[in-house]
Amino acid sequence: MYKIRIHGRGGQGGKAASKILGAALYLEGYEVQDFARYGSERRGAPVEAFVRFDRNPILERGYINDPDCVMVLDESLIGIVDVAAGLKKNGLLIINTPKKPSQFRGFKGFRVVTVDARSIALETVGLPVYNTAMLGAFAKATNLIHFKFVRKALERELGKKLGEKLIEKNMDAVEKTYDVTEVPK
Amino acid sequence: MENLITGNEAAAWGARLSRVECIPNFPITPQTEIIETLAQWIADGDMDADFWTLESEHSVLSAAIGSEATGARTFTATSSQGLVLMHEVMYIASGMRLPFVMATVSRGLSAPITLWSDHNDFLANLNTGWLMFHAQNNQEILDSIIMAYRIAEDNKVLLPAMVNMDGYVLSYTKEPVEFPAQAKVDKFLGKYRPKHAFFDAKNPLVQGPAVLLPHDYTYFRYQHDTAARNALSVTRKACEAFRKQFGREYGLLESYKCDDAKTILVTQGSISTTAKAAVNAMRKKGKKVGLLRLRLIRPWPAKDVARELANAEHVAVLDKNVAPGQGGIMSPHVKAALFEYGAKPIVTSFIMGLGGNPESVGMFEEAVRLAEKDKRGGVLWLE
Numbered sequence: 345m346y347k348i349r350i351h352g353r354g355g356q357g358g359k360a361a362s363k364i365l366g367a368a369l370y371l372e373g374y375e376v377q378d379f380a381r382y383g384s385e386r387r388g389a390p391v392e393a394f395v396r397f398d399r400n401p402i403l404e405r406g407y408i409n410d411p412d413c414v415m416v417l418d419e420s421l422i423g424i425v426d427v428a429a430g431l432k433k434n435g436l437l438i439i440n441t442p443k444k445p446s447q448f449r450g451f452k453g454f455r456v457v458t459v460d461a462r463s464i465a466l467e468t469v470g471l472p473v474y475n476t477a478m479l480g481a482f483a484k485a486t487n488l489i490h491f492k493f494v495r496k497a498l499e500r501e502l503g504k505k506l507g508e509k510l511i512e513k514n515m516d517a518v519e520k521t522y523d524v525t526e527v528p529k
Numbered sequence: 530m531e532n533l534i535t536g537n538e539a540a541a542w543g544a545r546l547s548r549v550e551c552i553p554n555f556p557i558t559p560q561t562e563i564i565e566t567l568a569q570w571i572a573d574g575d576m577d578a579d580f581w582t583l584e585s586e587h588s589v590l591s592a593a594i595g596s597e598a599t600g601a602r603t604f605t606a607t608s609s610q611g612l613v614l615m616h617e618v619m620y621i622a623s624g625m626r627l628p629f630v631m632a633t634v635s636r637g638l639s640a641p642i643t644l645w646s647d648h649n650d651f652l653a654n655l656n657t658g659w660l661m662f663h664a665q666n667n668q669e670i671l672d673s674i675i676m677a678y679r680i681a682e683d684n685k686v687l688l689p690a691m692v693n694m695d696g697y698v699l700s701y702t703k704e705p706v707e708f709p710a711q712a713k714v715d716k717f718l719g720k721y722r723p724k725h726a727f728f729d730a731k732n733p734l735v736q737g738p739a740v741l742l743p744h745d746y747t748y749f750r751y752q753h754d755t756a757a758r759n760a761l762s763v764t765r766k767a768c769e770a771f772r773k774q775f776g777r778e779y780g781l782l783e784s785y786k787c788d789d790a791k792t793i794l795v796t797q798g799s800i801s802t803t804a805k806a807a808v809n810a811m812r813k814k815g816k817k818v819g820l821l822r823l824r825l826i827r828p829w830p831a832k833d834v835a836r837e838l839a840n841a842e843h844v845a846v847l848d849k850n851v852a853p854g855q856g857g858i859m860s861p862h863v864k865a866a867l868f869e870y871g872a873k874p875i876v877t878s879f880i881m882g883l884g885g886n887p888e889s890v891g892m893f894e895e896a897v898r899l900a901e902k903d904k905r906g907g908v909l910w911l912e
Contacts, residue, residue: 367533367703379697380697402704406887409889
């Protein structure tokens, strides 16, 4: 089983990212479970969302304490929330930041991937919504999902809300982050 | 057809496929998505049902009684404070022998306020005379709602039914769910043709009669108890018919690797699947551990429960609820069932998962470790 934990702030689309990622992996043919832990949070409060996927039916539920991959949508959470808590040895830590991985010396024993999803989202979508852009980095770092399934998942989860044009722009963001993401060995 | 849907959407699909005709409702987290989904389908013309928005859950259940009493297949859903606000009306629904179904989405009770799940809201209804089912995953939510209509509407039963899911971990969690074909569901359920609760201007009748004398009142209660007990065999038959029609297996309870188990965990609801993962992990280490999942909570299948647990040395009942001053709500049920059966494993009661406190494989391993050290049967809090 592969487990993903997404850290963001209320309103940044962490929950939507887990849904899109879950749907894309489901379309890839995996058994999937996506879950978000939130309450009556105000916009900006730390929130977490989770995706589990496997070739076999999934029994475990709820909060993920031992993720294979952590995605941090908002760099300012680092230091406030222990984003790497329980992350497996050599696990993947994808951070939305203009900085280089070498600037995150605190995260030893993990594969740190950085991507400036915020700038790319502003360029492509025209809005500071970087949850979809981050999926491009995940796709590049893991080689687990195809763009065609990300597109389908986007249409499924947000098609009604965004409309065709914004779906296209979000796909541009996914493809661009994919292209620029550098994956450490 | 299979799709990735939330527990709430699964409940809405259960109602839709059962062709419910009336949905009185009031929103409350984490249930609201159920009635929103149904409202959208009705607005889009995908579903044909009356959608009644009311001013409180007390009114919702009263309206459900009115609707079901005219002979319309009725559905509603609620959670937490909404469910306890319905409490007075719960007894009227079951006492009038009205076989409708309510999806409940468990959320801990106030005060203090929580949005997340525990079972104190659901289990506050143990003595209301309703049928009570508890699902462990989204597939079972959908399937159980369909089955609940068949069992509730059976002439040997004629009682309202609750199908419970845990808030958030099922209600807002997406999982793959197989959709039964509408034609097969139609065949499985048939049309609801009430013999005692309907509206017919040519044959006017009074339902929910006036004040009764003690003897007659007692006779009504005796019939109610008999009907609830009848639901045991009716449920067994419905599960068998469901397996034949749809290929998925359900029972009054689920026994997982109990046959040779020395220690058995007893759970209900969504924590059961994580508990199974824990059983698998412990089995790999050579420990003889099993899991008994309670699915039908009312009527209480005491004999079935006792039979599964009788040969164990230790039983750990994991209650995701608390009756302050007493302990877990279900552990005395399990102990009584074993006592009546004459079996004497040591039963340890664990309180866990209150207000959405997360469970883990490690917690269940810890429960087994503590239960195996227990010599008297105590109450322990797990975190």
